[in-house]
Amino acid sequence: MKYNLTKLAVIFLTAELYASLYASTIYPIDRAQMLRDGRFDFKVEFDKKIKNSDFKVLINGKNYKEIFKNQGEFIENEDNLNVSSLVVKDVSIAKEGSYKVEVIVDGKTDKVNWQVYAPALKPKAKNVILFIGDGLSVAHRTGARILSKGISEGKANGRLTVDDFPYMAFIGTSGTDSIATDSANSMSAYMTGHKSAVNAMGVYVSRAKNSLNHPKQETLGELIRRTSCKSLGIVSDAELEDATPAAVVAHTRRRADKNEIVGMLYGVKPDVLLGGGSAYFLPQSMPGSKRKDEINYIDKFKQDGYMFVTDAVSLKEAKSKSDKLLGLFHLGNMDGVLDRQIVKNDVTKKFPNQPDLTEMTSAALEVLSKNKNGFFLMVEGALIDKASHPLDWERAFYDTIMFDKSVSLAKEFAKTNPDTLIIVTGDHTHGISIIGTVDDNKQGADMREKVGVYADAGFTNYEDKNGDGYPDTPNVSKRLAVFFNNFPDYYETFRPKLDTQFVPAIQNEKGEYIANEAYKSVSGAVFRGGNIPRNTDTGVHSVDDMIVQAYGPGGEAIKGYMDNTQLFRVIVDALALGKSKK
Ligand SMILES: [Zn+2]
Structure with missing residues (x-):
């Protein structure tokens, strides 16, 4: 009997192998x-x-x-x-x-x-501005609204710009390989209309060994170049070779192919390129370079007629004078608004005069709008995600405020240029939620008891005395209680980290991430045993839907539940791309 069963299994197995061969x-x-x-x-x-x-x-x-x-x-x-x-x-x-x-x-x-x-018969809009708040989740928006505008008797004391955008939908962000996405394949879906897999952009992930040899799809950047006379702009406070800005033009199975991605950016030549990541534009012999060759992409862009700027002052001067602009303000990712403008800590000393996302957005709009044929601009608020990974929600919320301020500049632009469609969304969510407040004056033996829930939460006491839209400090006595639902081992301090971004976990000899002891001594800190694999250094993306909102002509196509690939068509239809040849 036993023998027969084995024999049967062999037959089944052979049959399956045989079938799969075809x-x-x-x-x-x-x-x-x-x-x-x-x-x-x-x-x-x-x-x-x-x-x-x-x-x-x-x-x-x-x-x-x-x-x-x-x-x-x-x-x-x-x-x-x-x-x-x-x-x-x-x-x-x-x-x-x-x-x-x-x-x-x-x-x-x-x-x-x-x-x-078929392409749309007639364009609805001349310009499209796509805002990507990387990792933007519902809690980021609620938190930014509370921090920036305040709330009393249950009603918000003001609204974010995006709150008044009339068109809205949920977006599914999963890829071909997994329900959980990263910024590469989710942005790729917006930029090509095709699904891809984690770490890939502008390609389907096939079995090819070479990361640059997978089946490609035309990106929105390439489509604009091939079929229109519109200008193209990319703005991000991450490295410009990072997944979101790269996916506007790039094709690779590995988002880490940053040397090659700069070459792809150069190939498409967006009229405006503003952000961080100069390390991959500099030849390898220059200090700070991360290139593996001697190509100097800054020189190449300059030779092609680009003005090149490196700080907020030169950016401001250049915007009226140039129609092709390259701005690189940091070797890596740029610094967030909390470090740069609020606590002004040591973090930003290396690159002291970085523009922020609002200054880059304003410059991009000024340069791109010189083209009477219109433009497509992608603006990424990247640091929302970069701060959410290490569970540093204060930095993420401040950067969400900055992101919304950038959106308000676009809305201002749309007032005098009503043929402009503005789309605001993110590429994936984080497992983040606001549950109440932390009140230093609440009675309790430890910090955990100072967390106020339900009626005990009450309201926060953030202040914005200088009226810049950001609380003067995140370190008030009654602040938001915000927790992530996934994390490595770490110490929860219930307080903002003012010196530098939170580093929740560090690697041990076995390569596992364990709680960073540097926070153990913070008064009242509580150890939390992680709930994600031990090789994971920070919190991860969530599979929850993303919200998209839009303002302007063509935005009416945004409704209900949409797949992320559908956003490509919304943009293509709004601009009637693909119809007229150059
Ligand atoms: Zn991320």
């Missing part, structure tokens, strides 16, 4: 939606080594060569993996409609379906 994977994937004439790479991966004559690829019943006008390349032994692939690069589909793609090998057929849509 599987093929098709990119773009099933249910992909594409703009008519939008460019993409087509790839079929066969799960075994076959001959060029062994298979058929039909698109709506026709040989793929007829549809693509290109036979592509058959790779008999891809990456020496003993498997074959068909790759047809840089193709498009010339007519809108439904497409059934069939791959037939040895009598077995694999299928995917695509929808190809």
